[in-house]
Amino acid sequence: MKAPLQVTVLQIDGREISAHADQTILQVALENNIWIPTLCHLEGLSDIGACRLCLVEIQGIAKLQPACATRVREGMQVVTRSARLDKYRQSIIELLFAERNHICSVCVVNGHCDLQYLARKLGIEHVHFPYMYPNLPVDASHERFALDQNRCILCTRCVRVCSEVEGAHTWDIKGSGIQSRVITDFDQPWGEAESCTSCGKCVNVCPTGALFQKGKSVAEMAKQRGFLPYLTMMREEETK
Amino acid sequence: MSERQKARIATVWLDGCSGCHMSFLDLDEKLLDVLAQADLVYSPLVDYKEFPENVDVTLVEGAVSSLEDLEKIKLIRARTKILVSLGDCAVMANVPSMRNPFGARAVLERAYLENVTLHPQIPQQVIPPLLKRVRPVHQVVKVDVFVPGCPPSAATIGYVVNELLAGRIPDITDKTRFGA
Amino acid sequence: MTREELDVIAAKEQEAAARVKRHIHVCVAAGCLSSQADNVLTALNSEIRSQGLENECAVKGVGCLGLCKAGPLIALENENVMYGNVAPADVPEIVKALDGEPVERLTISPHQPFFERQTKIALENSGHIDPERIEDYIAAGGYSALADVLNEMSPSQVVEQIVKSGLRGRGGAGFSTGLKWSTVVKAVGDQKYVICNADEGDPGAFMDRSVLESDPHRILEGMALAGYAVGARQGYIYVRAEYPLAIKRLKTAIRQAERAGALGVKIFGSPFDFHIDLRIGAGAFVCGEETALIASIEGGRGLPRLRPPYPAEYGLWGKPTLINNVETFASVPTILRRGSEWFAGIGTEKSKGAKVFALAGAVNNTGLVEAPMGTTLREMIFEIGGGIPNGKKFKAVQTGGPSGGCIPEQYLDTPVDYETLNQLGSIMGSGGMIVMDETSCMVDVARYFMEFCMTESCGKCIPCRVGVAQMHMLLTKISQGQATMDDLALLEELCDLVRHTSLCGLGQSAPNPALSTLRYFREEYLAHILDKRCPAGVCEMQPEAEVYA
Numbered sequence: 001m002k003a004p005l006q007v008t009v010l011q012i013d014g015r016e017i018s019a020h021a022d023q024t025i026l027q028v029a030l031e032n033n034i035w036i037p038t039l040c041h042l043e044g045l046s047d048i049g050a051c052r053l054c055l056v057e058i059q060g061i062a063k064l065q066p067a068c069a070t071r072v073r074e075g076m077q078v079v080t081r082s083a084r085l086d087k088y089r090q091s092i093i094e095l096l097f098a099e100r101n102h103i104c105s106v107c108v109v110n111g112h113c114d115l116q117y118l119a120r121k122l123g124i125e126h127v128h129f130p131y132m133y134p135n136l137p138v139d140a141s142h143e144r145f146a147l148d149q150n151r152c153i154l155c156t157r158c159v160r161v162c163s164e165v166e167g168a169h170t171w172d173i174k175g176s177g178i179q180s181r182v183i184t185d186f187d188q189p190w191g192e193a194e195s196c197t198s199c200g201k202c203v204n205v206c207p208t209g210a211l212f213q214k215g216k217s218v219a220e221m222a223k224q225r226g227f228l229p230y231l232t233m234m235r236e237e238e239t240k
Numbered sequence: 241m242s243e244r245q246k247a248r249i250a251t252v253w254l255d256g257c258s259g260c261h262m263s264f265l266d267l268d269e270k271l272l273d274v275l276a277q278a279d280l281v282y283s284p285l286v287d288y289k290e291f292p293e294n295v296d297v298t299l300v301e302g303a304v305s306s307l308e309d310l311e312k313i314k315l316i317r318a319r320t321k322i323l324v325s326l327g328d329c330a331v332m333a334n335v336p337s338m339r340n341p342f343g344a345r346a347v348l349e350r351a352y353l354e355n356v357t358l359h360p361q362i363p364q365q366v367i368p369p370l371l372k373r374v375r376p377v378h379q380v381v382k383v384d385v386f387v388p389g390c391p392p393s394a395a396t397i398g399y400v401v402n403e404l405l406a407g408r409i410p411d412i413t414d415k416t417r418f419g420a
Numbered sequence: 421m422t423r424e425e426l427d428v429i430a431a432k433e434q435e436a437a438a439r440v441k442r443h444i445h446v447c448v449a450a451g452c453l454s455s456q457a458d459n460v461l462t463a464l465n466s467e468i469r470s471q472g473l474e475n476e477c478a479v480k481g482v483g484c485l486g487l488c489k490a491g492p493l494i495a496l497e498n499e500n501v502m503y504g505n506v507a508p509a510d511v512p513e514i515v516k517a518l519d520g521e522p523v524e525r526l527t528i529s530p531h532q533p534f535f536e537r538q539t540k541i542a543l544e545n546s547g548h549i550d551p552e553r554i555e556d557y558i559a560a561g562g563y564s565a566l567a568d569v570l571n572e573m574s575p576s577q578v579v580e581q582i583v584k585s586g587l588r589g590r591g592g593a594g595f596s597t598g599l600k601w602s603t604v605v606k607a608v609g610d611q612k613y614v615i616c617n618a619d620e621g622d623p624g625a626f627m628d629r630s631v632l633e634s635d636p637h638r639i640l641e642g643m644a645l646a647g648y649a650v651g652a653r654q655g656y657i658y659v660r661a662e663y664p665l666a667i668k669r670l671k672t673a674i675r676q677a678e679r680a681g682a683l684g685v686k687i688f689g690s691p692f693d694f695h696i697d698l699r700i701g702a703g704a705f706v707c708g709e710e711t712a713l714i715a716s717i718e719g720g721r722g723l724p725r726l727r728p729p730y731p732a733e734y735g736l737w738g739k740p741t742l743i744n745n746v747e748t749f750a751s752v753p754t755i756l757r758r759g760s761e762w763f764a765g766i767g768t769e770k771s772k773g774a775k776v777f778a779l780a781g782a783v784n785n786t787g788l789v790e791a792p793m794g795t796t797l798r799e800m801i802f803e804i805g806g807g808i809p810n811g812k813k814f815k816a817v818q819t820g821g822p823s824g825g826c827i828p829e830q831y832l833d834t835p836v837d838y839e840t841l842n843q844l845g846s847i848m849g850s851g852g853m854i855v856m857d858e859t860s861c862m863v864d865v866a867r868y869f870m871e872f873c874m875t876e877s878c879g880k881c882i883p884c885r886v887g888v889a890q891m892h893m894l895l896t897k898i899s900q901g902q903a904t905m906d907d908l909a910l911l912e913e914l915c916d917l918v919r920h921t922s923l924c925g926l927g928q929s930a931p932n933p934a935l936s937t938l939r940y941f942r943e944e945y946l947a948h949i950l951d952k953r954c955p956a957g958v959c960e961m962q963p964e965a966e967v968y969a
Contacts, residue, residue, distance in 0.1 A: 049726040050881045052921045064920060069726050091917050095886040097418075103335060104419025105328050105390035111419070120417040125386040126331050126378060129890055129910065133373065135341035154879065173721070173879070176704065178889040180879035307967050344968035369967045 010076040025067040025078055026054055036080050037089055037118055040155040041068040042205055044228035046164060051155060053089050053118070056080050064088075090122050091129075098129040099178070100136065101150040107209040110219040114207035115153060132178075139184075141191030144214055145203050147182070152210035154180055158202035165231060170196040182210075201227070247296040247405055249274075250282035251326075252316060254309045255336040255374065256302030259391040260327035261285065264299070266394035274398075277405050293319050297404050299326040299397075300383075303333040304375045308368035317381035322404060325376070325383045326397070328390040328418060333376040344370040385409060389416040421681035422689045423567040426558060433559035441476040442518065443497035444468075445547060448481035449633045450626070450665055451787070456508070457481075457492035463508040464494070467515045477518070480556075483634020485547040486535070488787035490528055495547065504528040533803040534785045539766060539774040542590075542750035543790045546634035551669050554676040557637040563682050565756040566641050570648060570690035578649035578756065579605055585760035586772030587752075591617055591708070591745030592823065592849050593925070594771070594838035600742065603732040604650040607740030612652040614643050615736065615743040617713060618659035618666070621705040622821025623872060625852035627776040628746035630788050632659065632666035635750070636673035640683060640696055642749030645756060647694045650742050655694065658713050660701040670698055705822075705876035709924050710743045712878065723880050724924035745850065747776055767793030771837035775851055779805050782812065782857040791836075798832040801855055812857035816940070820849025822869045822876075823929030825936025826862060845936040847929070861958035862941040863948055867895040869933035877926065884927030887918040891934060898945060901952040901961035908949060912938065 006021035012034055019028040024047075029036050039051040049066035056067045059077035067080070079085070096102075096115060104110050136149035156173065159182065163169040170193050174183045185193035203211040204223045212221050253261060261284060267274065281295060282288045291312070298320040304310055317323055328334035339347045348370070353360045377383050387400050387410075396415045403410035437443065446452075446461040461481050468477050485493040490504030494514065503514060503526040510526060517523045530536075540546070549556035557563070569578055583598030604612060616639055620628040632639065643655045659667055674696055677683040685693045699717045706712045707722040714736050716722040735741020751773060755763045764772050771793035777800065780786050784806030791800060797817055801807070808814050816826040819836075825846030827834075834840050838848050856865065870892040879885040894911045897903040915931035915938075922928045938945060947955050954961070 048880070049923060052881055052883055052923065055921055066726065088917060088921050091913070092882050092921065095882055095890065097332070098890065099886045101338065101341060102418075103338060104417075105334055107419065116418055120413065123413045125388055125412060126325065126376070126383075128378070129914075130379065130893060131333070131337070131340070131376075132889070132893070133337070133340035153882075154885070175879070176706075177874055177877035177879045177885055180885065310966065371966055372968045 008072050008074045008076075010072050010074065010078065012078045013080055019072045021072065021074075023072055025056060025065075025070050025072055025076075028072055029067060029078075029080060034080055036067050037122065038068060039114060039118065039153070039207060040157065042157050042161075042225070042228065044165070044232040045157060045160045045205070048156065048160075051092070053092055055085065055088065057082060057085065086122070090124050093118050093122055093124055094127045094129055096153050097127045098131050100132075100134060100152065102208070103150075106218055107151065108212045108216050108218060108221040109209040109223070112219070112222040113209060139190050140214070141189035142193075142196070142198070142214075143191065144198060145190070145200065146212055146214055147184075147190055148210055148212070149181060150210075151208045152182055153208055154182065155207055156182075157205040157207065158182060158211060161201045161205045161228070165228070166197060166199050166201050168195050168197050168199075171202060247278040248281045248292070248294060249278045249401070249405075250280070250291065250295045250298040250316075250320070251284070252282070252291075252298060252300050252302075252312065253284045254300060254302030254313065254330070254377075255305035256327065256329040257335075258284075258301070260299075260301035260329075260397075263391040263394050264326075264397050267398050268394075270394075270398055274401055274405070291316055291319060295320045297322045297324060297401070299324045299401075300330045300377050301326050303329045303336040304371065304377060304380045305336050306368040306370050310371060310380060313377060313381055322384045323377075323381070324385040324387060324400065324404070325378060326387050327392055328388055330377045331386050331388045332418060333374050334390060337374045337376075340373050344372060387412055387416060388418045389420040390418075392416045392420065423564075423571060426563055426567050426688070429555055429558045430561070430564075433555050437478070437559070440478040441498070442478065444477055444479045445482040445485070445495040445497055446479065447483070447485040447491060447493040447495075447547065449484035449546075449630055451484070451488035452491035452493055453665070455491045459508045460492045460494070460506050460511065463511040464515070467511050471515055473515070473518075480550045481552075482548060483546040483551045484543070484630040484788055486538075486543075486787050486789060487528065487785060489785060493528075496522075497548075500530055502528045502530055532806075533799075534787075534789070534806060537795070537799065537804050538790050539792045540790050541754050541763070541766075541774045542631055542638075542747050542776055543634070543788070544754060545638065546630065546788075549635065551634050551636055552672050554637060554673065554680055554682070557635070561757060562637050562753070563641055565753040566644050566648075566682065567688040569645060569756055570688050570692055575605070575649045575651065578645060581756060581760045582649070582752070585755045585763040586767075586770075587748065587755060587763065588771060588838060589745060590747035590751070590775065590850065592820070592847065594848055597744065597748055600732060600744070601646065601649055603730070604652075604740050604742040607733050609740045611654075611737075611739045612650055613736045613739055613741040614647045614650065614652045614655040615713070615717070615741060616643055616655065616657040616749055617708060617710065617743055617745045618657055618663070619701045619708040619713060620660065620663075620746070620850060621708050621876075622823075622850055622852045624778060624780040624854045625821055625850050626778045627788065627851045629663050629666055631746050631750050631776070632663065633669055636666075636669045637677060637682075638750050638753055639670070639746060640673055640677050642752035643696060644683060644687065644694045645752050646742055646744065646749065648692050650740075652742065653693050653695065655696040656699050656717055656736070657696060658699045658701055658707070658717060661703060667698065667700065674698070704878070705872075706878045706924070706926050709926060711924070713743070714741065721878075723878050724926070726923065747851070768835060768837045770839055775836070775848070777851045777853045779853050779855070781818075781854040782808055782814075782860070783855040784809050793837045794835040796833050796835050797827065800836065800853065801832070805855065808855070808857050812859065814855070815858050815860055816856045816862065816865075818846075818854040818856065818865065818933070819852065820847035820932070821852045822872045823847055823925065823932055824849050824852070825932045826856070826865060826940065827936070828940040845932065845939055847932070859956055859958070861899070861954050861956035862937040862944045863895065863899050863954070864956075864958045866934045866937045867892065867899050870895050870930070873926065873930040877930070881921075881923035881927060883918045884922040884924075884930060887914050887922075888927065888930050890914055891918070891931065895934065898948050899954070899959040900964075901948055901954075901959070902964045903949050905949060908945060
């Protein structure tokens, strides 16, 4: 028999909140309608704490901690909004805009994009870092989908969904640092990637227009993410 | 309100498609309300040749792409109290900046050499010299208000202008966004 | 092998050594090898043979003798004579002088602060033993700590000794070694691992390399002791591929130790088994970060992951893992042999023992030194290091590699320990110490380290991946005289962002070289920005051409 789940009480933004001891700060916050921005996190995929948007302040801990990967503790006091956090979150989003060539007005997911949404929600009306304008390719070799590196933010949701959910591990990252790129099958053109099952999960979890369905024009591509929690739930049922 | 107290507003068109100006004109009859409070002292829509002194508000459409744009915006900044980056080209260099990864030379060759069959040559006189990189306005001069959107809606522009004329700095965060 | 057999080997070696009148040591560590020490060794051997002196002179290649700037080095052990800058052609003269006065033009005085101010713990055998012979190590007391501990102490007593010694991690952050060991002890798991982090990557740092090349058995003994203490039976040494000599010597040492029964099953007749394997790093700096290193050993991309859980709980293959740096393991056998009180008696209140530093840059005695914690920077640079060459003026010392900072003249009397360096905006790091004189431009130095961090960022988290690249862009702009005061403000903003939001230590410390130079040499930044001038004359001003063509 499984041990009963422990219940904890903590404070988020001054509110007393009860939670299961195995929950993350992010899960508890969302359940209580406290919004914390996220980008690399997606329900149904493993958390890697890489985008740093969900960093929160925890009393007694000097360093900021990612809400997506930090478990709640009894008596924990969490602050999810502060002038400092707001500023950091804006800067992180602005850095993404500066890193690649995000031209919202001609993007296939204009209006349905997580990056664009976060920029608006965080009150960003311009990017105060210099744009880097890298010269990046588009891979349209796949029959149904395309990859535009100009719009990739390297969240690795595609890598994780392909490996963890589809089990194909077609996607990975090559290079490092500012030279990092998502690749398919040892950097082969996507259309020649033999491991790809063409399931399209990567396209749907992609937060931006980096991965998109061919034949869609500006603003026509909305991502369908419902499958992921559903699949996760069904698989958990299966293994019970 | 006497004529002398009327605010002086201007609009300029740098490297953009003029869509932001079209959206501005979409204010339609509300333009009359704006003009009741302010004089349009310079604009591609009117016929003044030189950018005047002492302008209260200038709406800038377009990115800074050429030497001409650069000189113009510096002058405008010097003569304007509140400079507004209007639309994505001014705010983030948008479509004009898509040449930046390739460089200006590649664009000129494509336009004037590769795709031309009769006397292909890069013009030296008619077009102003291009900058190495297309830049958003705020990376060249100080900008006071940012209004993203491609184009920002007429309602957004109307709100921005009215707020500025009322002496307030508009908060556009829930009105428009990049690519809107 | 039993403890008694160990003593027999040691006695036999010492006896054999005593029979020989002279011991001539030629440094064959990387520094001297790069200036042809191997040819000197060959020449010396053949000269000794041709003079018929084989029976009275024992020639051997040894590990680092320390004063790298004067390599190749030869030490006459019995006479306390050292020769520097030896060429193969000098060898006949050296051999001829063995019975008379030393060759004056080659002599390096052993009575100088460089040698006399050092306290050798991790380096105690360096330069004295042949790193390719286990018998040499045993004769110097090697493996006796392991043999004794296995037969006389419980694992918890070993941990207690390390706690009491006050030893702190020598790889960078200075975390208490005893605390780390006791955490791994407490972690629950049927299998535990010990990892030696030999992925030394800081520019200008060669401490670990030298220990590995000069005294590899010491690392094996330290790791086996750690394995016994925390309950691990398998160890890995993660060593970078750029250290081929260290790899070769480690391989030899592991083979010898297994054959002798100092590693493997039932070590020294005890029930304790311990195996060590090598894992070769492929050159990523970030793999020195413990979670990235573990990912690399597991065969994945060398990417850091979130901590907690810490490797002590959830490390290699998800098992509790102890991971320490080379120099930390190198200190362990000596601590257990000589006692924790002895070790704790050296150093400062919070930083115990001695630390190996790689002195490099604009300093007379470039080389490897081991000095007690609490030695001041001035002593390090002007006494041990012999000051600044060519009559130039000291400007700054960079400690801690790309994660460290530049410390100016006014703080030279600061005693070096973990806390004081942190307060100055730098870190102890692994022990790199790069001295800079007035001909160095601090903006250029910051730009150099930022470029290093940019190239070595793994790219996983956004602040480090993009923020560091942006900072590099801004520093380049400043160094070329193209920046404005707004750019400087942006740089400072990015420093704060990257420091507080990056995922791992690499990103969190990447702004340090910029922050410390901004703190102590702000006027140099202003000269580049406002006057379009590089005070040190290093940076070339390049007014930006706005217009194409």
